[in-house]
Amino acid sequence: MNTLFDKIWDAHVVQHVDGGPDQLYIDRLYCHEVTSPQAFDGLRARGLRCLRPEKIFCMPDHNTPTEHQDRPIEDPVSKKQVDALAANAAEFGLTHYGMNEPDNGIIHVVGPEKALSLPGMTIVCGDSHTSTHGAVGAVAFGIGTSEVEMVLASQCILQQKPRSMRIRIEGELGKGVTAKDMALFLMSRLTTSGATGYFVEYAGSAVRSLSMEGRLTLCNLSIEMGARGGFIAPDETTFAYLKEREYAPKGEAWEEAVERWKELRSDDDAVFDREVVYDAAEIPPMITYGTNPGMGTAVNGHVPTLDEIPAEGQPSFCKALKYMDFQPGDALVGKPVDYVFLGACTNGRIEDFRAFASVVQGRKKAPGVVAWLVPGSQAVLRQIQAEGLDKVLRKAGFEIRQPGCSACLAMNPDKVPVGKYCVSTSNRNFEGRQGPGSRTLLASPLTAAAAAVTGVITDPRDFLV
Amino acid sequence: MKQKFDIIESTCVPLPLENVDTDQIIPARFLKATTREESFFGENLFRDWRYDPDGTPKRDFVLNDPRYGGEILVAGRNFGSGSSREHAAWAIAGYGFKVVISSFFADIHKNNELNNFVLPVVVTPDFLAELFATIAADPKAKVRVDVPNQTVTNLSTGRSEAFELNPYKKYCLMNALDDIDFLMLQKDKIEAWEAGCSK
Structure with missing residues (x-):
């Protein structure tokens, strides 16, 4: 009678800290240039290295100009921050996709499209929109810079387990209504703090009918209802999207992974701390x-x-x-x-x-x-x-x-x-x-x-x- | 900044607005720093509410009102919503606040405050409303936050409430220890977990 959130979270608990949070193992850490430099400084000040550098991927996205990326960044302060990420990645042995390189982009777009984010993973980044990666069926959430430093150093984070919430949207979406409208509708109903303290599982036929891109949009906006993260149990849409992508398992390993991922669902009798249901037909195009x-x-x-x-x-x-x-x-x-x-x-x-x-x-x-x-x-x-x-x-x-x-x-x-x-x-x-x-x-x-x-x-x- | 918490008794700065987001606490253009100079972030706390574009202090904003001051910020519900930027917690700490009192905090920001030795104290909506009224009537009114006993007291009215703080974090705050100090002692457990996972 477990929720999918419980299953993924509990499987990653290294230990329950006495009278405190869980020590949670993290499968993937993403770093961008804005929320990481002080974390790397912290490592240097403490004389630490990264425990599992192969699980960490870095790319600049917040400061990058959207014209003339072949030229150096004009704003010296932005340039310094972008350069600092490249230097930190090199010093600590981390993969780095630099500006204007073929693999670069917004971290929450690149992660899923390279299948660096996979079902069943725990994923964090110093960015509240890390919830995006929940669309592949992962427990993904945003963290602060001190927490980035924790994961860089120990591949773990200390975290109080959030409560679980299910949002079901049933029925068919109307003409001109997209995943973005679903999310804006949910926020207008639940307010920006309506899901604070919760991890959200999105379910229901209208959610199932979304493409992977739509699911990424919906999960992306979980934080705007206050939720720590939001995710969708993986299904054929997820598998079809991930198959053959760069970091997806290949051949036999893929078949095995899909069998495993098919088990990633909330039990039929799972109890959520909170559950809400909406009718998709109620949702208009929103602004x-x-x-x-x-x-x-x-x-x-x-x-x-x-x-x-x-x-x-x-x-x-x-x-x-x-x-x-x-x-x-x-x-x-x-x-x-x-x-x-x-x-x-x-x-x-x-x-x-x-x-x-x-x-x-x-x-x-x-x-x-x-x-x-x-x-x-x-x-x-x-x-x-x-x-x-x-x-x-x-x-x-x-x-x-x-x-x-x-x-x-x-x-x-x-x-x-x-x-x-x-x-x-x-x-x-x-x-x-x-x-x-x-x-x-x-x-x-x-x-x-x-x-x-x-x-x-x-x-x-x-x-x- | 790592510091030991015990009992804090101070006047308060009131900010009776709801949903104060981290973009207001510290706007994105101040996130380009690559070091953790809390004084820089503190100087720019609530930048666009506090200063006109030319840098003139806005007279109607509470941080520019000489009647108010102290180590405690009192804010409306859902404080710290939005972006995960820890710079918001650095700005609050850098300005000199040790405690933020509200009836509700956004999750990520709450953790960020705790990780920077700023104590978020959650009170009931009634306590908060009374505290705003107390401060409005007397800007020199004081509040006592007793960390060992986990109580918060409006010293003008005598009203007191217990607040939540998990025993682990309480130990960290009272002894000036952080989570990384703790995690670096757990390497055996981490490797044991990894070994169990790859079976």
């Missing part, structure tokens, strides 16, 4: 209007009125609307859009580019809209070119940039200016997230594409046959 990802509504809906907000939440609600320059009760459709961002570990995969292209094909980018289309990895970029999507997009007035986290958190030059509105496929609409004073509206690639060709917030269903 956010405020400054946390839980402040979302149907794209054809309106900003809530003050009486719809509980009293203790009103100061934050009013602060958010003031920042966004929206009024309670405003309709969202028709509001002007200055920027459109397609990309990030949330929506920077091939399927997202196909979706965007399907809307803009045969149309033109609205004049005045600045659009940044940023593939999640070099492999995604190659696939875009192989499918000819770049030509479709160029004809509609869009350029493809080079891979990286880009305008999701604007640590590179891609910053949305003060006061400008950006319909963004990324994961956070916090104040200043896309640049100081920027105003972010989170949405799916379809909704972003509809805004890009009209210059205003638009229901993507208007463009779908």
Whole structure:
């Protein structure tokens, strides 16, 4: 009567610390340039080496410019951080995929596409969106830099076991409704702290019907409900996606692995600490209007009125609307859009580019809209070119940039200016997230594409046959 | 910074907003540092709420209000949501806070605080509401956080609550030890686990 979460977690417990957390063994550690330098400094200060360097993979993604990656990074502070990761990886004997190299990309896009993330694994990274890797059926979660140092040194982490929660979405998704809309819908219902303290298993027919790319998007956003991580039990969709990828087992080992992975499911009588069920038909294309990802509504809906907000939440609600320059009760459709961002570990995969292209094909980018289309990895970029999507997009007035986290958190030059509105496929609409004073509206690639060709917030269903 | 925790008695800085995310605690553009200078992060704690773009302190933000100060930050529910950046905990520590009191913390940030010798104290919503009222009425009101006995007391009203802290972390905080000190002593157990796994 165990949940899949229990099975994977318990199998990795090295010991229960007396009166404290579990010592959990970690199968895979990813490091990016922002949250790792102080961890490597810590190792040096303590005179430590990595216990299992072969289980650790490093790549820069947050600071990398999305143009001219063949040239040195212009911002000296960004360059220093990116260079530090390369130097640390070399010093400690870790695999490193440098900027502009064929294997580089956003860590949460590269991990699954190289099958470095596999079912049944424990996976961590100093990044809250590590939950993405849960889509392959792994227990994956974000950690702080001190915890990165723990794993570098001991391949283990001390961690209190979270409680388990199952979110089932049953039925068929409506036209123009994507995994991103599912996630934004869940956040709007559960709030940004609704799943805090829990590890989420996503289940139900609507989740099963998602492609691997869709599952990665859904799991990616688990943290935005407060959950430590989210995952989906592996199935034929998972196996078909992973097969033949670089780090997937091959030949007989593959067959054996799949047999093992088929056992990775919650028992029928498993008891979850919390369970919620939603009807897929209830979910519309979504967009956010405020400054946390839980402040979302149907794209054809309106900003809530003050009486719809509980009293203790009103100061934050009013602060958010003031920042966004929206009024309670405003309709969202028709509001002007200055920027459109397609990309990030949330929506920077091939399927997202196909979706965007399907809307803009045969149309033109609205004049005045600045659009940044940023593939999640070099492999995604190659696939875009192989499918000819770049030509479709160029004809509609869009350029493809080079891979990286880009305008999701604007640590590179891609910053949305003060006061400008950006319909963004990324994961956070916090104040200043896309640049100081920027105003972010989170949405799916379809909704972003509809805004890009009209210059205003638009229901993507208007463009779908 | 590693330090031994015992009893902390201090005035408080109130931040009665909910869902304060780590992007507000320390914006992403300050994450480019490659060293752990807490003073740098502390200077930029709540940067965009605290300063205008030209660096002028915003008069209406609590850290710029001379009436308030102390080693305890009191914040609305769901403090530290969003990004896992430990820089947020470094900024809080670097500014000089030893304790953050809220009715609810985001998971990753809570761990990050503990790993940096900042103590997150979870109180009931009632206790928090009363504490905000107490501080609003008297900015010099004090709170006592007693780590050995795991109690938090509003010294103006006398209201006291127990707070949770697992015995392992309590031992670490009271003795200025961190998790890496502990893990480096566990190599035999790690290798035994690996050997069992490969069978």
